[in-house]
Amino acid sequence: MTLTEKDSQYLWHPYTQHKTSQTPIAISRGEGALLWDENDKQYIDAIASWWVNPFGHSNKFIADAIYKQLTTLEHVLFGGFTHEPAIKVAEKLIEILPENQQKIFFSDNGSTAVEVAIKVALQYFFNKGEKRTTIIAFENAFHGDTFAAMAASGISFYTQAFQGMFIDVVRIPVPEKGQEEASFEALKNVIQNHNCAGFIFEPLVQGAAGMVMYEPEALAKLIEICAANNVLTIADEVMTGFGKTGKTFAMDYVNVNPDMMCLSKALTGGTIPMAITTFTQEVFDAFYDDDINKALFHGHTFTANPTGCAAALASIELLQTDEMQANIERINKSHLEFQKKIENHSKVITARTLGVIFAVEIKSDSEESYYGSMRTKLYNFFIDKGVVLRPVGNIVYILPPYIMTDDQLQKVYKTIEEAIEMV
Ligand SMILES: *Cc1c(COP(=O)(O)O)cnc(C)c1O
Numbered sequence: 001m002t003l004t005e006k007d008s009q010y011l012w013h014p015y016t017q018h019k020t021s022q023t024p025i026a027i028s029r030g031e032g033a034l035l036w037d038e039n040d041k042q043y044i045d046a047i048a049s050w051w052v053n054p055f056g057h058s059n060k061f062i063a064d065a066i067y068k069q070l071t072t073l074e075h076v077l078f079g080g081f082t083h084e085p086a087i088k089v090a091e092k093l094i095e096i097l098p099e100n101q102q103k104i105f106f107s108d109n110g111s112t113a114v115e116v117a118i119k120v121a122l123q124y125f126f127n128k129g130e131k132r133t134t135i136i137a138f139e140n141a142f143h144g145d146t147f148a149a150m151a152a153s154g155i156s157f158y159t160q161a162f163q164g165m166f167i168d169v170v171r172i173p174v175p176e177k178g179q180e181e182a183s184f185e186a187l188k189n190v191i192q193n194h195n196c197a198g199f200i201f202e203p204l205v206q207g208a209a210g211m212v213m214y215e216p217e218a219l220a221k222l223i224e225i226c227a228a229n230n231v232l233t234i235a236d237e238v239m240t241g242f243g244k245t246g247k248t249f250a251m252d253y254v255n256v257n258p259d260m261m262c263l264s265k266a267l268t269g270g271t272i273p274m275a276i277t278t279f280t281q282e283v284f285d286a287f288y289d290d291d292i293n294k295a296l297f298h299g300h301t302f303t304a305n306p307t308g309c310a311a312a313l314a315s316i317e318l319l320q321t322d323e324m325q326a327n328i329e330r331i332n333k334s335h336l337e338f339q340k341k342i343e344n345h346s347k348v349i350t351a352r353t354l355g356v357i358f359a360v361e362i363k364s365d366s367e368e369s370y371y372g373s374m375r376t377k378l379y380n381f382f383i384d385k386g387v388v389l390r391p392v393g394n395i396v397y398i399l400p401p402y403i404m405t406d407d408q409l410q411k412v413y414k415t416i417e418e419a420i421e422m423v
Contacts, residue, residue, distance in 0.1 A: 002026075003038055025383070030057025033404040035388065045388045046412045048401045051207065051239050053270030055318050056403040062269045062314040069310035078106065078303040085309030092316055093278065096248055098257040101278040105296075106304040110238035111144025113262035113275035114200065116298055117234045118148040118167070120260065120279065121198030124232060124286045127294045132197040134168045136190050136231070141171075142208030143200060143236055152200050155208060170194055174206065175218035187222055191229045199226045200234040203250035203258075204354060207239035210395035211359035213352050216253040223256045232283065233258040238275070242266040243319055243328050243402065246355030259283055269315035274308035327402040331356045331409065335398070338413045347420050349394075359397040362420055378419055387415045 001009070003026040013024060026038040033056060035043045048054060055062065069085060076083060090104040107113055118135060125132040137143070137152040144150065150159050151166035159166075170190045175183035190196060203219055206212040226233050235258040240250035244266070247253060251261065260283065264275035287296050302308075318324055335358040342360060343351040349361040364374050375391045382389040389396055389412070396416055400409065 022380075032056040033401045033408050041386065043383075043386050043388050044404070044408050044412055046398050046400050046404075047388060047390055048266075048399055049270060049388075050265070051244070051399050052265045054243060054266050054402045055269045055315065055324070056401050057270075059269060059271075059318075061318060062271050062311055065310045065314035066271060066307055069307045073306050075302070075305055075307065077301075079299065083304075083306050083309075085306045085313065086304040089276075089309045089312050089316075092313065093263075093276065096316070097261065097278055098249070098251050100257040100259075100280045101261060102281040103279040103284045105277045105279065107275045107277065108300050108302055109144070109273055109275050110236075110262065110264035111146040111149040112300065113238060113264050113277045114143045114149040114152065114234075114236055115146050116277040116296075117200065117236075117260045117262055118152065118198065119298055120277070120283060120287075120296060121232045121234065122167075123296065124283060125197050127286045127289070132195040134170055134190070134194040134196045136187065136196055136199040136226075137169055137171055138174045138201055138206065139171045140174070140206060140209040140212065141200070141202060142206070143202075144238075168194070170196075174212060175214045175222065176212065177215070180215075180218045180221070183218065184221055184225065187225050191225070191231060196229070196231045198232040198234055198259075199223075200236055203235045203237060203240055204245060204253060205240055205250065205357055208392070210361075210392035211352065211357055211397045211399075213354055213359075216255070220254050220256045223254070223258060227256070232260065234260045234262065236262045238262050238264045242315070243324070244355050244357055244399065246328060246332055248319070267315065268308055268311035269318065271311045271315075272305065272308040274305065274312060324402055328356055330406075331400060331402065331404065334406065334409055342417065342420070345420060347423070356402060357397065357399050359395055360416065360420075362394045362396065362423060364394045364423070374423055377423060381419050381422055382415060385415045385418070387412055389416075 004023045007024060027035050028038050029036050033045055035045050093104055105116055107116055135152055139154050141154045143152040148167055151169045153159060154171055172186035173179055173183045223233050235251050237249050241263050259280050261278045268274050287294050332355055335353040339351045339353050342348055347363045349363055351360040372393055374394050378391045398412055
């Protein structure tokens with residue numbers, strides 16, 4: 001049997017209807033922005049493998065750090081024990097995060113980082129003897145696939161089978177250009193009519209919704225409304241963190257700070273699954289008590305895995321090099337030029353760029369669903385041309401590893417232009 005035949009016999013893939021989906025491509029190796037399949041066909045990874053891989057595949061610097069940690073201390077339980085890699089990651093993050101973030105809690109993936117933040121928001125008020133049970137979230141948000149994260153997510157076909165089984169979430173519109181006031185008013189209304197514990201949002205860019213963007217000033221206003229009403233704010237930077245928006249964190253564009261932040265994806269440069277939720281001292285203090293019942297009873301077996309921590313430290317070190325910062329700027333400039341070139345194309349609705357994130361919405365005759373026919377046509381066209389892009393309905397976005405070369409980037413643009421002509 002071939003690899004793909006064995007795959008279809010044994011495996012169940014994420015977000016996949018196995019009866020109608022195409023067989024997956026078996027990838028055998030990766031280097032830089034490139035992947036090769038089992039037949040040695042080459043692909044440009046233009047979405048950094050679901051946004052996790054800013055420094056390129058099979059990165060030697062991170063691999064060496066992982067190897068060194070694996071042969072020193074691969075893992076130790078984090079209940080009752082600690083270790084230098086975790087402390088170093090915490091120290092480093094507290095240095096680069098918004099200044100009010102003071103406490104670091106480890107978990108395993110973006111969904112658990114969100115799960116922890118939501119549980120903390122709810123228990124924060126429980127610990128203070130106040131009953132607040134509503135979480136506020138944006139329309140079309142994506143915060144992950146575990147239960148509380150899923151409840152906060154608004155993309156309906158991910159969640160429709162579980163309606164009625166969720167924690168209480170109320171949604172407000174995203175403050176896109178021209179809709180800011182409606183968003184502010186909706187937030188004020190929700191806060192007035194519900195016992196709101198927290199507001200969770202993807203700062204400045206909603207990734208899974210199709211790289212939907214909005215301005216820092218609008219987010220600042222929403223956070224201020226929450227702060228004035230003692231509603232905790234949670235910045236889900238799982239996608240936007242570690243340079244994607246052109247700054248270390250999207251929140252670096254916003255002149256007010258959130259109470260909590262969620263980090264994962266690029267945290268370890270796409271090597272070891274790990275996530276972090278960060279908190280203000282004030283949030284932490286609501287759990288700090290002689291009463292054991294006020295503790296946060298949440299943890300995962302692999303919490304603060306030292307190998308993951310070593311990968312995170314190496315990744316942050318790479319991010320902070322002048323070379324990587326120059327790469328981010330180079331890609332941003334290149335995106336802006338490409339945006340200018342295609343935004344007036346007759347088949348283009350809009351194009352947008354922030355940092356290394358670029359998205360273009362293509363005109364279509366029919367209402368495009370997330371996994372609709374245009375999406376399939378586009379996806380297959382890109383794969384055929386050796387470019388990994390995963391359109392969201394009629395939206396094609398690029399989120400390249402920062403080390404992608406100019407030639408590779410130009411090939412991605414050219415392929416997108418050809419696709420626009422083709423559909
Ligand atoms: C991907 C993502 C998550 C979920 O992360 P997983 O590691 O897939 O569980 C949560 N929030 C945002 C904004 C994401 O992009």
